[in-house]
Amino acid sequence: MKGSSLNTHLGSIKIDNEVIAQYAGSVAVECFGIVGMAGVSMKDGLVHLLKKDSLTRGINVTINNNKLTLDFHVIVAYGVSIIAVSDNLINSVKYKVADTTGIQIEKINIFVEGVRVID
Numbered sequence: 001m002k003g004s005s006l007n008t009h010l011g012s013i014k015i016d017n018e019v020i021a022q023y024a025g026s027v028a029v030e031c032f033g034i035v036g037m038a039g040v041s042m043k044d045g046l047v048h049l050l051k052k053d054s055l056t057r058g059i060n061v062t063i064n065n066n067k068l069t070l071d072f073h074v075i076v077a078y079g080v081s082i083i084a085v086s087d088n089l090i091n092s093v094k095y096k097v098a099d100t101t102g103i104q105i106e107k108i109n110i111f112v113e114g115v116r117v118i119d
Contacts, residue, residue: 015101017061024070025055027096033085038073038113067106068097074110078117086110 007013028034037058060071070093076085090108098105 013102015103017063018056020068020070020097020101020103021056021059021061023100024061024072024093024097025059027093028059028072028074028089029055031085031089031092033077033080034089035075035077035116035118038075038111063103064106067104068101069107069109070097070105071109072111073113075114075116076112078115082112086112 025037029036037055039057058073062069062071072089072093074089076082089110093108094105097103
């Protein structure tokens with residue numbers, strides 16, 4: 001299991017990276033302006049919108065010295081400010097993931113892989 005371990009006075013808690021990615025992805029898609037997570041095909045370089053059940057493929061979780069680094073590959077809605085959407089995503093994820101897991105977030109990187117018109 002690749003993840004983080006927290007030691008408390010009652011024992012240790014281990015959180016898998018996949019769990020952190022799943023929660024961070026669910027928080028991210030709730031943010032205004034985020035259409036969804038992006039999957040990038042290394043073979044042909046194409047970007048596609050991931051379905052809700054595969055959100056974790058658009059998120060990379062790295063833990064160093066009990067601090068999280070999250071990389072988001074997202075598709076944003078056409079016509080919205082990418083800066084505003086990014087700030088909203090960073091603030092929401094930083095607060096909710098740190099509050100839920102108890103792990104400090106060191107860095108959140110956002111890679112905008114595309115823009116899509118929403119109906």
